[in-house]
Amino acid sequence: MPKAEKILEKFNLKKTNFRLELVELFQSSSSSLTADEIRQKINSTNDKVTIYRALTAFEKKCLIHRVPDKSNLIRYALCQKECNQTHHKHNHAHFICNICAKTFCIEDIKLPQINNTSGFKISKTQLTLEGSCPSCN
């Protein structure tokens, strides 16, 4: 069984040619993808709704996660082993390249542990770094 098919099965996601192609696209992408980039790269469908629906399902099952984007577009990256199938568990920084505008997951930079302070309850901590990526340097 091809790897993408195994992944859809493991995450209990409906198997279609498009979804297989989508998993493969995420796996072969070194950074992250916006919905428009996905639409341009996918051959099996051009339908925005189908793409959004698959992305939403993938995110819910913790196969992909939203990452920050330079132009505030919705952008996704593949989750690492840290996420299980019921909830995301991220502890890594994201890097936005100011030249190519791609966003990368930086797994070896962990988020600092920040505690609640004077009545403010923290539910989410994010660390976004900016600069130039290895292929733009």
Ligand SMILES: [Zn+2]
């Ligand atoms: Zn995740």
Ligand SMILES: [Zn+2]
């Ligand atoms: Zn770059």
Ligand SMILES: [Zn+2]
């Ligand atoms: Zn990430």
